[in-house]
Amino acid sequence: AQKVTQAQTEISVVEKEDVTLDCVYETRDTTYYLFWYKQPPSGELVFLIRRNSFDEQNEISGRYSWNFQKSTSSFNFTITASQVVDSAVYFCALSEWRSSYKLIFGSGTRLLVRP
């Protein structure tokens, strides 16, 4: 069965702190995709990243970085030097190769960045 777990329901940090959002997934497929989406108060989910299961290289995009570890089935997301505009709900998601169109989302982590 496929499952995505985001154990952190809510995180609160002060601006400029680094913060890591955890994501643990379960799948029996060897080929799958992992995603992170951001949902600001407007409600529209914004795509951040997609990784496939064969690419374990960590990725950095500006203040954002992602750590994919197959050994622990984790795909964690770090924001460096957080800003108030980073406040949102962040979702990790999984799709399997045979049904790559179907995203299975975690329950999300609400991040509050205080000035």
Place this chain on the structure above:
Amino acid sequence: GAGVSQTPSNKVTEKGKYVELRCDPISGHTALYWYRQSLGQGPEFLIYFQGTGAADDSGLPNDRFFAVRPEGSVSTLKIQRTERGDSAVYLCASSYDRAGELFFGEGSRLTVL
């Protein structure tokens, strides 16, 4: 507009009524999806269209829910005999291909009284 457009943004209805939610995807996107998001939860897959046909409707909760995309562009999610448990935000997304980046609309918030 350039993004995915959903109407209405808010819909309040009474139990037992019929509701239609509309989604206008990004031009040129052949894939269209509907998801449902309950309060405090992640979105849950409902249905996937490739062109005009529903390629996978396994996420529709029961036969009160139906979706169409007759011309391969705009889609309508139809809910018959609404129940209080149908209250949620219904999200539409589109993409260029089935495994690509999904572009979401802002959702239609349905409240069933």
